[in-house]
Structures are given as structure tokens and as C-alpha cells.
Amino acid sequence: MLQNIAIFLIATLSSLYISAILLRFLLALNRADFYNPVSQFLVAITQPILKPLRRFIPAIGKIDTSSLVLAFAVQFIAISLVYFLRGIGFPLPIIVIASIAELTRSLIWILFAAIFVRVLLSWIVNYGANPLASLLDDLTDPILVPIRKKVGLVGGFDLSPLIAGILLQVALIILSPLPNIY
Numbered sequence: 001m002l003q004n005i006a007i008f009l010i011a012t013l014s015s016l017y018i019s020a021i022l023l024r025f026l027l028a029l030n031r032a033d034f035y036n037p038v039s040q041f042l043v044a045i046t047q048p049i050l051k052p053l054r055r056f057i058p059a060i061g062k063i064d065t066s067s068l069v070l071a072f073a074v075q076f077i078a079i080s081l082v083y084f085l086r087g088i089g090f091p092l093p094i095i096v097i098a099s100i101a102e103l104t105r106s107l108i109w110i111l112f113a114a115i116f117v118r119v120l121l122s123w124i125v126n127y128g129a130n131p132l133a134s135l136l137d138d139l140t141d142p143i144l145v146p147i148r149k150k151v152g153l154v155g156g157f158d159l160s161p162l163i164a165g166i167l168l169q170v171a172l173i174i175l176s177p178l179p180n181i182y
Helices: 002-029 037-054 065-086 092-122 131-151 160-175
Strands: none
Touching: 002 037, 002 065, 002 092, 002 131, 037 065, 037 131, 065 092, 092 131, 092 160, 131 160
């Protein structure tokens, strides 16, 4: 029972922190407003580790590689701890592949959730006044705008969130054969 509790805590806490790191990475990649309260929260919880890491790992163009390295390191440690607690050992190639797969799944779920929340918030009258709305737009527009350009409005409805959601779910299905630790 204690083993299951420990695995649950490792999986939950690492997933929450990895999500914060990946959100910060995506918002930086899309040049989102970092003065937004949500952005400031993400900066506050990730900056203590990212700041010293950036001294050694420079960005490559628009890509904040230190965020990706940190997310990978946290995921790698979490999976290693879960393997250790389960008594599996330390199969390095499998842990590396599982770490990359889990990070990719996390990115897909973050984008899926952002699209879903954006759709829900769009039904609210003051969508533009919500501080989360501009971040969701910055986060999801790189996915939704190209789809919207290809499909257009159908009967006055924007189907791009539905199509993007389907494509993201297909991506998750494609990733399903890769190791899933949790």
C-alpha cells in the first residue's frame, strides 16, 4: 500500500511540475504575454531551477532548450523512481524512451485542454476580458489558425477546435505503443 501511495505522489507531483514547465515553454515559444497573472505564476514556480540552468543550456532560436531539458530531467527522475519502487531495475533505454513519450503525451494533453478551455470560455460573454483568454489564444492559435484557414467556417461554425481535438487524439493513439509508466 505504501508503494502505491509513493508512486501516486511521485506521478502526481512530477506531472504537475512538468505541466508548469511545458506550459512555460509553450507560452515562450508562442511569445505570449509574460505579464499575465497566469504567466507570472508559471515563471515564479519554474524560475528557481530554470535560471541557473540557463547559464549552461542556451536557447536555440525561439526554443527554450533549458525548459525542455528540465522537463526531461524531472520526467526521467520520476520514471526512474517508479521503476525502482516497482522493483523493475534501471533499464536506461526504456526509461529514456518512456520519458520522451510521457513528455510528448503531456504536451498533447496540455494543448487539448487549452483548446477545450478556450471553447468553454468563448461561450462566456466577456471572453476577451478574462486574463486566461489571451494566453489560451496565444497557446492554441498556432494549431487552430492553419486548420481554420483550410476548413473555414461551416454554416457559421468554427470547426477548427473539433478538428484539432481529433488530430491530437489521433496523435495520442499513435503514441500508445510507446512505454507508459503511470
